[in-house]
Amino acid sequence: MLVEFNFERKNLQASAGEIQDYLEQELRKRGYPILFEIESVTIMSRWLVLLIDFPTLKEHTLRPVEFLWDAIAGLIVLKYDVRYRHFTVHGEGPSLIFKEKTQP
Amino acid sequence: MKKEKEVYVDPETGLTFTRVDFSNREDVELYTKAEEDFADTVPDPFVPRNLVVAFGIGQAMRYDHLQRYRTRFLFAFDRDLPIGIVNIFRVIQDSPTKQEIYPVFHVEPFTSVAVAKVADAYHAVARMLNKEGNERVFCHIPYGHAVLKAKLRKKQEFGDFEKAVEILELIV
Numbered sequence: 001m002l003v004e005f006n007f008e009r010k011n012l013q014a015s016a017g018e019i020q021d022y023l024e025q026e027l028r029k030r031g032y033p034i035l036f037e038i039e040s041v042t043i044m045s046r047w048l049v050l051l052i053d054f055p056t057l058k059e060h061t062l063r064p065v066e067f068l069w070d071a072i073a074g075l076i077v078l079k080y081d082v083r084y085r086h087f088t089v090h091g092e093g094p095s096l097i098f099k100e101k102t103q104p
Numbered sequence: 105m106k107k108e109k110e111v112y113v114d115p116e117t118g119l120t121f122t123r124v125d126f127s128n129r130e131d132v133e134l135y136t137k138a139e140e141d142f143a144d145t146v147p148d149p150f151v152p153r154n155l156v157v158a159f160g161i162g163q164a165m166r167y168d169h170l171q172r173y174r175t176r177f178l179f180a181f182d183r184d185l186p187i188g189i190v191n192i193f194r195v196i197q198d199s200p201t202k203q204e205i206y207p208v209f210h211v212e213p214f215t216s217v218a219v220a221k222v223a224d225a226y227h228a229v230a231r232m233l234n235k236e237g238n239e240r241v242f243c244h245i246p247y248g249h250a251v252l253k254a255k256l257r258k259k260q261e262f263g264d265f266e267k268a269v270e271i272l273e274l275i276v
Contacts, residue, residue, distance in 0.1 A: 008127070030152075030155055031154070068155075069162075070162035072158075073158075074158030083126060083169075084161075084166060084169070086169055
């Protein structure tokens with residue numbers, strides 16, 4: 001399951017590589033309970049977008065999946081001056097990364 | 105505390121409530137500090153301790169952005185001293201009408217704040233919500249907070265709401 005995390009960039013100074021390294025280390029250090037793969041970190045003029053794959057997740061459920069996703073966003077907020085907006089499961093809503101329509 | 109973010113000053117306690125601005129780094133850091141303190145005193149039954157603060161700030165920002173459950177996030181201050189954070193949301197009737205039935209809130213205090221002051225914050229928020237037109241006002245308090253519960257003027261008690269909290273109706 002591919003999930004896109006959308007942040008307002010605000011005063012972000014870090015590079016995409018630094019953000020990816022930080023998040024990977026932090027999630028592993030904290031024993032993040034589900035398998036994840038950071039597909040990309042994209043910094044645009046206004047937005048920061050993280051694309052993360054959760055290969056073992058098959059369906060989007062309110063709990064426990066959403067709290068684990070919000071925790072990822074929270075780790076970014078704790079470290080960087082950005083404003084988390086929301087996540088989008090690929091195929092469920094509009095995307096800043098994928099230009100094709102995600103819904104039929 | 106910025107005056108333009110002030111949403112309510114309680115005439116009985118003098119406590120001041122301001123809107124949490126998640127675009128303001130100072131507000132984010134203060135909010136995070138309250139989450140950190142609260143996580144130490146009230147373990148979340150669902151979220152591992154080493155992710156709970158990240159989860160708290162992440163979910164709050166998302167709910168605020170999406171206006172999910174019309175949740176409102178406030179800081180409570182006693183003059184310039186922060187008391188804690190206040191989360192207010194609307195419980196939606198579980199029926200086809202989806203009519204909102206009442207507001208529910210809770211206060212997550214800083215650990216250094218006296219219980220009596222936390223109880224004042226609960227009553228102040230209840231009065232604020234009552235003045236906004238809500239005849240009945242409900243709050244969550246964590247199980248085990250017997251002293252706080254004893255200090256609240258409450259009408260009736262409900263059973264389990266989310267396992268780790270009780271829901272009470274406050275007398276306004």
